[in-house]
Amino acid sequence: MVYDPQAKTDRPAHAVLAVVFQVRDGALQVLLWERALDPFNGAWSLPGGALSAGDTLEASIRRHLAAKVDVRELTHLEQLETLSDLDRNPDVWELATAYLGLIPSDVDPALPHDTRWHPVDKLPTLAFDHAAIVLAARDRLRGKLSYTNIGFAFAPETFTISELRMLYRAALGHEVSSTNLQRVLLRRHLLVPTGTRRESGRAGGRPAALYSFRLRRLEITDQFAVLRPPDRRAEQQQS
Amino acid sequence: MVYDPQAKTDRPAHAVLAVVFQVRDGALQVLLWERALDPFNGAWSLPGGALSAGDTLEASIRRHLAAKVDVRELTHLEQLETLSDLDRNPDVWELATAYLGLIPSDVDPALPHDTRWHPVDKLPTLAFDHAAIVLAARDRLRGKLSYTNIGFAFAPETFTISELRMLYRAALGHEVSSTNLQRVLLRRHLLVPTGTRRESGRAGGRPAALYSFRLRRLEITDQFAVLRPPDRRAEQQQS
């Protein structure tokens, strides 16, 4: 490469990306965008774009996502990791900070024609290192389902235990027992019954009680479960 | 600010930082450096520096750390988060990616005169947002002590259960029972007895058996503990 004092190669470009998940049709799906730019023109990739002056990373990813979905539907957004492999973008030196976003299952945001939901289990070939990012995001989500209340972020305001069970099954990738799910989430005080029941428009069966998450922002419910004396455990009942 | 087409304000500067922990004198301590540059000249801050062309983030932090400690002693290094608050550096627009590094308790690397260990419980005033980063790193470490084998990274090659207990106590910040620690780590197959005993140069007492970690790289041992049917749990015995 010829030396060029104007070239900005002493500073990398910085992109932001989001892995936006929603449970749709009983499967965990991710929002993908069909690129209209080189490199990887025409390939599926994660939504995002360049970090621009005056934005924090989170503000930037929200701004870029706003072009794809109604960001007011985003119930959770957290930073994953920053990728810096030198050859992750074949054209330029570019870092990328990835975010995990969640959308509740009861909304169906309008999408531009170049943007679609794809089941995480059947991903197409993705541009850049995006396939690995999606899988890392899925693992992060699965972990947090076990020790936080993150379920609130992909569940509707109110729901029955059966509905919640399907959401957990889709996200975790294995069967989940209604009985156990209810007991675990109730014992941790993550769920509160609304007192109402689902009006049964179905073909029979006992009407299900409706629940909602006690708190609709992230809280840790099981951290330091191990090697902690029991009196300390009681403390986390607070808040 | 006057508009300057040569200014590179369309791309942020990018720094790398490391929170390097070691258990010293029974306390969790962090490696700090006394700044010799503005801003925050003279204040204590995390070691690190600018990301330079040709380096990944991890290569960059290793390079910067090499000026402070013998990086061969670093038994663990993982990315924490990337900070992007617009006013985190009062002078320039700068992102920073923080890393968590660990050093075993049985080495005492030579340090430059501007670099010192500080107990995490008694931090001096730190430059930038570094105090928050240190606390976030400590929390990450504490969490991983519960569900991974990360203890290998601050323990010597071989050790007695009592020695390991002191390390865990310092890192976790609360009492840890030897009996329980041994039982938990053995059940999870994280520890293997070496078969040898510590030659007793002490004032008496039964000689302690020496153990070492079965694996000296990070492995998850308790992920998805909840809502997972027991037959699935058996699978994670693999690897």
Added chain:
DNA sequence: GAGGTTTTATCCTTCAAGTCGATAACCTAT
């Protein structure tokens, strides 16, 4: 060998989590 010290094994309790079956509460069809 008595007494002190530290380590380690054993027994016990507690409790989160998971399974299974019984009961409850609706529906529809006869």
Added chain:
DNA sequence: ATAGGTTATCGACTTGAAGGATAAAACCTC
């Protein structure tokens, strides 16, 4: 209305990880 189907919920039971307490083991010094 009532029998039978369907879904939801509750309660009893089992399992297993985790923590506490005590006793035994294995060294030391005097």
